[in-house]
Amino acid sequence: MGQRRSGHVTLLDVARACGFSVSTVSIVLSEAPLSQNVAASTREQIRTMAQQLGYHPDAYARSLRSRRSQTIAVLAYDLSDPFCIPIVRGIQAGLHPAGYLPLLMDTQTQRRLFDTYLKMVLERRAEGVIVIASWIFEETNLLADIEKNHVPIVILGRDLTGRNVSSVLVDNEAGGMLAMRHLIDLGHRRIGVIRGPQELFDSEPRWVGLQKVAAEAGVRIDPRLVFQLPNLVDPMSGFEGGLNFAKQMLATGLPFTAVLAFDDLTALGAVRGLTDSGVRVPADCSVLGFDDVLPAVVATPGMTTIRQPLKEMGLLAAEGVLKAIQAREKGTRFAAELHTVMPELIVRMSTARPVIRNRKRSAETREEG
Amino acid sequence: MGQRRSGHVTLLDVARACGFSVSTVSIVLSEAPLSQNVAASTREQIRTMAQQLGYHPDAYARSLRSRRSQTIAVLAYDLSDPFCIPIVRGIQAGLHPAGYLPLLMDTQTQRRLFDTYLKMVLERRAEGVIVIASWIFEETNLLADIEKNHVPIVILGRDLTGRNVSSVLVDNEAGGMLAMRHLIDLGHRRIGVIRGPQELFDSEPRWVGLQKVAAEAGVRIDPRLVFQLPNLVDPMSGFEGGLNFAKQMLATGLPFTAVLAFDDLTALGAVRGLTDSGVRVPADCSVLGFDDVLPAVVATPGMTTIRQPLKEMGLLAAEGVLKAIQAREKGTRFAAELHTVMPELIVRMSTARPVIRNRKRSAETREEG
DNA sequence: TTCTAATATTCAAACGTTTGAATGTCAAGG
DNA sequence: CCTTGACATTCAAACGTTTGAATATTAGAA
Numbered sequence: 001m002g003q004r005r006s007g008h009v010t011l012l013d014v015a016r017a018c019g020f021s022v023s024t025v026s027i028v029l030s031e032a033p034l035s036q037n038v039a040a041s042t043r044e045q046i047r048t049m050a051q052q053l054g055y056h057p058d059a060y061a062r063s064l065r066s067r068r069s070q071t072i073a074v075l076a077y078d079l080s081d082p083f084c085i086p087i088v089r090g091i092q093a094g095l096h097p098a099g100y101l102p103l104l105m106d107t108q109t110q111r112r113l114f115d116t117y118l119k120m121v122l123e124r125r126a127e128g129v130i131v132i133a134s135w136i137f138e139e140t141n142l143l144a145d146i147e148k149n150h151v152p153i154v155i156l157g158r159d160l161t162g163r164n165v166s167s168v169l170v171d172n173e174a175g176g177m178l179a180m181r182h183l184i185d186l187g188h189r190r191i192g193v194i195r196g197p198q199e200l201f202d203s204e205p206r207w208v209g210l211q212k213v214a215a216e217a218g219v220r221i222d223p224r225l226v227f228q229l230p231n232l233v234d235p236m237s238g239f240e241g242g243l244n245f246a247k248q249m250l251a252t253g254l255p256f257t258a259v260l261a262f263d264d265l266t267a268l269g270a271v272r273g274l275t276d277s278g279v280r281v282p283a284d285c286s287v288l289g290f291d292d293v294l295p296a297v298v299a300t301p302g303m304t305t306i307r308q309p310l311k312e313m314g315l316l317a318a319e320g321v322l323k324a325i326q327a328r329e330k331g332t333r334f335a336a337e338l339h340t341v342m343p344e345l346i347v348r349m350s351t352a353r354p355v356i357r358n359r360k361r362s363a364e365t366r367e368e369g
Numbered sequence: 370m371g372q373r374r375s376g377h378v379t380l381l382d383v384a385r386a387c388g389f390s391v392s393t394v395s396i397v398l399s400e401a402p403l404s405q406n407v408a409a410s411t412r413e414q415i416r417t418m419a420q421q422l423g424y425h426p427d428a429y430a431r432s433l434r435s436r437r438s439q440t441i442a443v444l445a446y447d448l449s450d451p452f453c454i455p456i457v458r459g460i461q462a463g464l465h466p467a468g469y470l471p472l473l474m475d476t477q478t479q480r481r482l483f484d485t486y487l488k489m490v491l492e493r494r495a496e497g498v499i500v501i502a503s504w505i506f507e508e509t510n511l512l513a514d515i516e517k518n519h520v521p522i523v524i525l526g527r528d529l530t531g532r533n534v535s536s537v538l539v540d541n542e543a544g545g546m547l548a549m550r551h552l553i554d555l556g557h558r559r560i561g562v563i564r565g566p567q568e569l570f571d572s573e574p575r576w577v578g579l580q581k582v583a584a585e586a587g588v589r590i591d592p593r594l595v596f597q598l599p600n601l602v603d604p605m606s607g608f609e610g611g612l613n614f615a616k617q618m619l620a621t622g623l624p625f626t627a628v629l630a631f632d633d634l635t636a637l638g639a640v641r642g643l644t645d646s647g648v649r650v651p652a653d654c655s656v657l658g659f660d661d662v663l664p665a666v667v668a669t670p671g672m673t674t675i676r677q678p679l680k681e682m683g684l685l686a687a688e689g690v691l692k693a694i695q696a697r698e699k700g701t702r703f704a705a706e707l708h709t710v711m712p713e714l715i716v717r718m719s720t721a722r723p724v725i726r727n728r729k730r731s732a733e734t735r736e737e738g
Numbered sequence: 739t740t741c742t743a744a745t746a747t748t749c750a751a752a753c754g755t756t757t758g759a760a761t762g763t764c765a766a767g768g
Numbered sequence: 769c770c771t772t773g774a775c776a777t778t779c780a781a782a783c784g785t786t787t788g789a790a791t792a793t794t795a796g797a798a
Contacts, residue, residue, distance in 0.1 A: 058494060061433050079448075082451065082663065088448060089475070089477075295664035299664070300641045
């Protein structure tokens with residue numbers, strides 16, 4: 001009955017079925033202002049008929065006509081990184097009330113995919129773009145192509161306000177400071193550090209922050225106990241880095257009572273490396289992570305970590321694009337905003353006061369037990 | 370220059386800029402068969418001009434005209450469940466070569482969101498739907514509304530072939546068998562079990578499988594050591610369930626040397642519960658999970674688990690919808706297919722041979738150390 | 739010269755909406 | 769009997785693309 005060749009019920013179908021024009025039906029079903037002028041009986045009739053036929057407006061036709069896609073593209077560098085998920089959740093939560101749909105794209109830290117998806121962003125006429133950045137993100141094409149088309153961008157994890165791109169950041173330096181302060185407060189003095197990869201924006205400020213606190217407290221960080229992760233291509237490589245570096249730390253033979261890792265996966269790797277070598281966490285050595293992702297909270301011992309308010313960051317990003325879109329509609333020029341959110345220390349079981357004894361001895365003790 | 374009020378460069382802009390008609394430009398840029406008839410010089414000219422202006426075809430106009438959205442909706446019950454991510458990855462991998470884009474939707478185990486997104490599926494004219502099912506999934510509206518519009522569906526984690534919906538399943542019974550066999554092979558005889566929630570499709574067959582193997586081996590499963598998770602609303606509740614049940618198991622005072630958990634998060638919860646009570650894993654008690662999600666592999670000790678080939682399942686689902694779409698195009702009626710994939714035992718460090726001594730004693734031993 | 743057959747390009751309609759302007763109806767006011 | 773205006777409905781154009789049919793331009797064959 002009335003099924004057109006497209007297989008989808010259209011306004012025309014509904015119009016024919018109840019004897020009104022397409023215009024009237026459209027006006028009623030889209031609840032346009034004019035619909036106040038439509039007789040109540042007509043409205044009722046049209047609505048029930050639409051319901052009956054299972055009519056759903058065609059978003060493509062609608063968007064074509066109204067030039068609004070109600071879509072925000074979200075370019076995540078790697079969805080399999082537990083870091084991304086809460087952010088995406090926040091974005092979703094921020095977009096939903098405004099009737100926008102996130103178009104989620106997982107670029108898998110691949111330049112090629114990134115470009116493919118970028119093209120799609122343009123083709124699908126996304127009204128805005130949110131980028132969850134990683135080291136692979138080089139600004140080149142993004143700004144050239146997307147901004148040329150006046151699509152507002154918000155970037156998470158990188159400060160691009162200089163290029164007039166709104167940015168959401170966590171205060172990494174403060175995070176680094178919190179981390180080091182916690183360890184020092186517990187009484188640790190000999191601390192190994194696994195720094196983040198050089199190309200990652202977050203790495204440096206965390207390092208700066210923790211150094212600052214260490215210096216203030218008169219704690220010297222032995223450079224032989226400092227390692228730096230290579231560029232990560234997937235979450236597991238952080239884990240493996242942590243694992244290997246922990247073993248290398250032990251191999252130095254230098255005493256240390258705590259490891260401060262770049263992020264939670266690295267910290268979990270460190271825990272594995274230490275445990276495998278018979279060093280107990282936290283009894284013999286404390287480990288501290290960063291981010292507060294799911295694997296850190298369900299591991300045992302629960303990981304003490306510097307929490308990033310990921311969901312909140314996603315929300316901020318969502319609000320950011322929406323604001324920019326609104327501004328563009330009104331013709332207002334919109335100045336890029338910088339949001340810096342504060343990290344928070346979450347104390348769990350992976351850190352403890354250091355025991356006043358030689359690390360090596362304690363390890364041996366356990367091994368013979 | 371030539372920027373129209375939409376803010377996007379259109380075919381008309383390109384046409385005007387190089388003096389050809391919209392048709393010619395379209396034919397060249399979309400590489401239609403007719404483009405062979407277009408002079409090489411013209412083609413070149415048009416292409417460079419399009420490039421220069423930053424032209425990108427409007428997917429909406431194109432889809433409207435061609436009635437193809439090149440989009441598959443993916444309804445995931447909860448993206449924050451690490452279980453979903455590899456599946457999504459697989460789907461993405463399967464769709465990409467065919468030029469389809471997954472429209473990822475996180476229903477957050479909420480009926481309301483599920484319905485909202487379902488409406489969007491219809492409105493955005495997704496050509497197919499892949500559902501990653503959870504207990505919240507009740508077939509009612511889905512089949513009524515989506516199938517009415519002849520949109521092919523593939524469901525993961527549930528057998529709906531009876532309703533002519535292609536389904537991808539893991540052989541849960543085989544998984545349950547693998548799990549129990551592993552524990553029995555190690556020498557465990559007193560085994561606690563945490564079953565999955567009743568409404569979840571996977572729960573029962575796993576339970577059947579492990580019972581079968583236990584019965585064959587003459588191992589009796591003490592019902593006082595069997596617990597059942599309530600319906601899960603988020604991944605953490607599985608963890609908490611595991612934690613609490615592990616403590617309850619200990620509280621029974623009954624001896625047991627292994628816990629077989631419904632999934633990895635539950636198993637990780639059990640590890641926490643045991644460890645908190647001074648029971649070491651695996652020295653005093655083995656723990657075995659199911660799924661092989663990221664938190665299970667980065668935890669220490671690494672979780673022995675029954676791996677589901679999640680990525681492969683996603684791939685199968687993607688291939689499933691694509692096949693159905695192709696069939697519909699040719700007018701062929703497409704019979705729903707059932708894909709059952711095999712789980713695999715992954716041995717890590719959370720399981721070991723049981724020690725021949727009283728569990729309680731060993732726990733005390735450690736506590737005094 | 740005229741016809742055929744390529745080659746090269748354009749016309750115009752269609753996809754399903756939305757919406758400003760136009761049309762038609764009817765009752766009250768002059 | 770004609771305005772006026774409120775109400776109810778429809779017309780028709782537009783959004784940016786694709787595509788079957790049409791047209792224009794050539795060159796070779798009859």
